[in-house]
Amino acid sequence: MKQGLQWVCALALSLGLTAMPAAAQVLKGQILGVVADQSGALVPGVKVTILETRTNFQRTTETNDTGNFFFVNLDPGDYRVEAEKTGFNKALRSGVELLPNTTARVNFELVPGAVTQTIDVSASAAPLLQTDRADTGGKIDQKQLQSLPMLFNRNY
Numbered sequence: 001m002k003q004g005l006q007w008v009c010a011l012a013l014s015l016g017l018t019a020m021p022a023a024a025q026v027l028k029g030q031i032l033g034v035v036a037d038q039s040g041a042l043v044p045g046v047k048v049t050i051l052e053t054r055t056n057f058q059r060t061t062e063t064n065d066t067g068n069f070f071f072v073n074l075d076p077g078d079y080r081v082e083a084e085k086t087g088f089n090k091a092l093r094s095g096v097e098l099l100p101n102t103t104a105r106v107n108f109e110l111v112p113g114a115v116t117q118t119i120d121v122s123a124s125a126a127p128l129l130q131t132d133r134a135d136t137g138g139k140i141d142q143k144q145l146q147s148l149p150m151l152f153n154r155n156y
Contacts, residue, residue, distance in 0.1 A: 029098040031071040033106040035063050035083050042067030043110055046085045052077045074098055081106045089113040099139060
């Protein structure tokens with residue numbers, strides 16, 4: 001009887017441990033940045049809007065007192081980020097690619113002008129050095145995966 005109870009407890013414990021989600025796998029990303037004017041002064045109270053171009057998911061925030069904005073827990077995708085404030089031209093950054101567990105930095109320099117004018121800057125290349133995070137990671141595509149050496153034909 002005692003041995004049967006131990007077996008049931010061990011089985012329940014093993015099933016419980018295998019059913020736990022992997023906490024280390026992060027599938028969300030974040031977009032952050034700073035808004036400044038032409039003189040380099042930080043601009044608080046700027047309305048910053050992101051739009052995921054495939055799903056039309058949209059979120060809006062305002063820059064804080066130091067001109068910073070943050071969008072966290074975002075699904076991977078292609079985003080368009082725009083910043084606008086009265087007295088300045090509307091600035092737009094399209095083609096911002098957000099991968100899982102990454103941070104995309106989008107900084108704006110607002111130019112004084114009418115609100116009807118829009119400055120569109122395309123994000124064509126990712127930065128070589130990402131200073132927003134201390135962790136490292138990478139993306140392996142299908143071509144790289146197929147070119148890896150396989151160890152199934154080794155005789156030791």
